[in-house]
Amino acid sequence: MRPTGLPLIRRRCLRCTSARYRAHGKFRVNANHKLLDVWLLALCVGCGETVKLTVLERIHVRAIDPPTLTRFHDNDVALAATLLQDPGLLRRNGVTLDWDGAWTLQTTPAGLPEADVIDTSVRFAQRIPIRLTRLLSVGLDVSRSAVHRLIADGSLSSKHRLTGKSSSDFSFTLRRPGGKGGCEGAA
Numbered sequence: 001m002r003p004t005g006l007p008l009i010r011r012r013c014l015r016c017t018s019a020r021y022r023a024h025g026k027f028r029v030n031a032n033h034k035l036l037d038v039w040l041l042a043l044c045v046g047c048g049e050t051v052k053l054t055v056l057e058r059i060h061v062r063a064i065d066p067p068t069l070t071r072f073h074d075n076d077v078a079l080a081a082t083l084l085q086d087p088g089l090l091r092r093n094g095v096t097l098d099w100d101g102a103w104t105l106q107t108t109p110a111g112l113p114e115a116d117v118i119d120t121s122v123r124f125a126q127r128i129p130i131r132l133t134r135l136l137s138v139g140l141d142v143s144r145s146a147v148h149r150l151i152a153d154g155s156l157s158s159k160h161r162l163t164g165k166s167s168s169d170f171s172f173t174l175r176r177p178g179g180k181g182g183c184e185g186a187a
Contacts (some may be wrong), residue, residue: 002106002125004079006139007041008098011051018046020098023084028052034061038072040080041064055083072114085127103128105138119176127167136162140174150174 009021021042030037036059036082037101039052055062055072071079083089136156137144150156151163160170 002104003081003099003128004101004104006077006084007128008045008100009051009053009084010096010098011094013044013046013049013051015049016044016047018044020045021051021095023053023080025080027055027072027080029072030062032058035059035122036061036064036069040083053089053095055089081126097129099128099130103130105135107139116176118176119171120174121169121171123169126169129167130166131165132160132162132170136172 006023006025008024010019011021012019013021021044023040023042026041028039028041030039036056037054038056038059040055042051042053043049044051051167061069090096120139122139133144133147133151135148140147142150147156147162155175156162156172157175158170158172160166160168160172164174
């Protein structure tokens with residue numbers, strides 16, 4: 001699993017009824033003598049209002065390494081993605097992330113093999129918290145309720161808990177009822 005873009009930021013807009021902001025990797029750097037403030041800018045998806053998420057506050061200019069300062073000035077999207085992964089930044093600004101539509105699942109070109117028992121590993125290219133039942137439903141091409149049924153009847157098992165959210169690598173075993181073909185009993 002890998003990201004396809006920056007996640008949406010959940011925060012109530014003061015101007016409209018929206019609760020989502022989109023970050024585009026733009027930063028604002030403000031200097032007050034030798035002290036710097038750095039904010040990550042995000043736009044409300046409803047009205048376009050800008051919100052500033054505090055990245056650095058009243059930091060002496062020499063305390064920031066020059067390559068990072070250059071990345072702030074160049075509006076580096078990769079740096080914005082890294083900063084959005086920081087729980088401290090999210091907590092400090094009172095926001096959470098919405099990863100819907102910001103990730104994709106890469107599968108092997110051949111798809112699932114035609115075996116009765118399939119052992120598969122899932123690797124996260126970036127720490128994206130996601131409900132594992134949703135991830136499995138995309139990977140197995142079945143509904144989430146079908147994934148829940150597979151877990152309940154023991155056809156889908158793992159040492160890792162398959163319910164709830166996770167962002168760590170895991171492996172699972174799929175036992176197909178009746179052998180060959182797709183997940184006939186799952187869909």
